[in-house]
Amino acid sequence: xxxxxxxxxxxxxxxxxxxxxxxxxxxxxxxxxxxxxxxxxxxxxxxxxxxxxxxxxxxxxxxxxxxxxxxxxxxxxxxxxxxxxxxxxxxxxxxxxxxxxxxxxxxxxxxxxxxxxxxxxxxxxxxxxxxxxxxxxxxxxxxxxxxxxxxxxxxxxxxxxxxxxxxxxxxxxxxxxxxxxxxxxxxxxxxxxxxxxxxxxxxxxxxxxxxxxxxxxxxxxxxxxxxxxxxxxxxxxxxxxxxxxxxxxxxxxxxxxxxxxxxxxxxxxxxxxxxxxxxxxxxxxxxxxxxxxxxxxxxxxxxxxxxxxxxxxxxxxxxxxxxxxxxxxxxxxxxxxxxxxxxxxxxxxxxxxxxxxxxxxxxxxxxxxxxxxxxxxxxxxxxxxxxxxxxxxxxxxxxxxxxxxxxxxxxxx
Numbered sequence: 001x002x003x004x005x006x007x008x009x010x011x012x013x014x015x016x017x018x019x020x021x022x023x024x025x026x027x028x029x030x031x032x033x034x035x036x037x038x039x040x041x042x043x044x045x046x047x048x049x050x051x052x053x054x055x056x057x058x059x060x061x062x063x064x065x066x067x068x069x070x071x072x073x074x075x076x077x078x079x080x081x082x083x084x085x086x087x088x089x090x091x092x093x094x095x096x097x098x099x100x101x102x103x104x105x106x107x108x109x110x111x112x113x114x115x116x117x118x119x120x121x122x123x124x125x126x127x128x129x130x131x132x133x134x135x136x137x138x139x140x141x142x143x144x145x146x147x148x149x150x151x152x153x154x155x156x157x158x159x160x161x162x163x164x165x166x167x168x169x170x171x172x173x174x175x176x177x178x179x180x181x182x183x184x185x186x187x188x189x190x191x192x193x194x195x196x197x198x199x200x201x202x203x204x205x206x207x208x209x210x211x212x213x214x215x216x217x218x219x220x221x222x223x224x225x226x227x228x229x230x231x232x233x234x235x236x237x238x239x240x241x242x243x244x245x246x247x248x249x250x251x252x253x254x255x256x257x258x259x260x261x262x263x264x265x266x267x268x269x270x271x272x273x274x275x276x277x278x279x280x281x282x283x284x285x286x287x288x289x290x291x292x293x294x295x296x297x298x299x300x301x302x303x304x305x306x307x308x309x310x311x312x313x314x315x316x317x318x319x320x321x322x323x324x325x326x327x328x329x330x331x332x333x334x335x336x337x338x339x340x341x342x343x344x345x346x347x348x349x350x351x352x353x354x355x356x357x358x359x360x361x362x363x364x365x366x367x368x369x370x371x372x373x374x375x376x377x378x379x380x381x382x383x384x385x386x387x388x389x390x391x392x393x394x395x396x397x398x399x400x401x402x403x404x405x406x407x408x409x410x411x412x413x
Contacts, residue, residue, distance in 0.1 A: 018146065022137065027150065028153075033185060038157065038161035038162060039168070043168075048061055062116065065119055066353050086133075088338075092124065093125070094122075098118055099115055101178070101182065102119075130150070134150045135200075136196075137198055140329060140330065143330070147325045151321050214340075216397070217394045218394055219340045223344045223346070224382075225324055226321065226324050226347035226351065228351070228382045229286065229351065230347060230350075232355065233313065233317055235372065239363055239371045255309060258310030258311045262315045262318060270322050279326045286323065287382065289312055291376045291378075294375045296376075298374075298376065
């Protein structure tokens with residue numbers, strides 16, 4: 001269902017499928033890496049409370065991860081364009097491993113914050129370089145499918161981490177979680193292709209300054225759109241359980257079941273939907289879905305709201321990242337793709353931070369339903385802006401440069 005067609009001249013290809021040995025190795029490395037990152041998220045707040053930190057210190061320490069990531073995203077992307085994916089992935093994994101090891105000796109607020117900063121900085125190398133490597137391993141017309149499968153492997157790793165973290169912590173304490181995280185990170189170092197066979201070669205002379213890359217509509221429009229999506233996602237993941245508790249319901253399983261099924265199912269179809277609708281139009285429908293789901297969740301109550309919210313968020317989130325990443329792949333030359341993806345990934349950190357932290361003020365002032373209504377209305381207003389102002393900017397670039405050379409040709413003249 002994911003892929004059709006074949007490539008000639010690649011000995012790693014199996015029966016015409018794009019699931020070459022190298023791509024499978026990258027998928028496994030990606031799965032293990034994001035498993036290692038996310039296995040800490042459910043348990044670090046508990047561990048930091050156990051160390052004697054108050055709620056404010058716990059929030060700041062955990063949030064330092066996003067600060068480290070935001071600070072280094074663009075630099076990691078630029079390094080990928082300059083030095084290639086392999087060294088940047090390797091350095092990112094090594095820094096991540098150092099951050100994970102530091103958790104074991106983080107007995108105070110300061111050391112906990114520093115370890116999270118280091119871990120957040122480390123993940124940026126892997127995130128930007130692995131996506132760039134995947135986008136260059138196959139021709140441009142396969143970009144949506146390749147990126148959708150790569151991000152699906154991320155979701156599988158996240159799911160395994162989320163389902164096992166509490167058990168590991170209860171069984172062996174923070175030491176067991178650190179051991180699993182470190183082993184998974186080192187497995188990703190062993191597995192990722194060190195000499196990938198790239199179908200698309202970057203030309204150094206086509207490399208552009210950072211400002212020109214990130215101010216191109218084919219880069220900043222998908223980035224702003226992803227930030228709106230992650231504002232909703234961060235709000236849901238932080239405040240949906242609290243919304244249910246405030247309504248007298250303490251069972252959230254329907255939400256997580258619906259979300260898990262929807263996110264996997266939607267990523268199976270993202271390639272076909274991009275072909276039928278174009279990625280630019282599909283992105284608009286995704287934001288309408290997110291905005292509508294959030295507003296409805298804030299306005300109605302009942303046990304089945306978990307199914308509605310989980311399905312809506314799952315479908316939207318499953319489609320959003322690969323769809324928007326496809327636009328960037330289309331609009332950027334290979335020599336600028338690492339920088340573009342590094343900037344693009346900042347939207348994940350900033351959107352989640354605003355959704356989790358900024359919406360906390362809304363929740364404290366107006367209540368949990370207002371969080372969903374506010375996030376949904378913001379996304380719907382942004383969608384109108386996207387439809388009538390931002391999308392035409394991208395359409396103009398794509399029409400002028402249909403072969404995907406907009407970011408070089410459109411800015412060099």
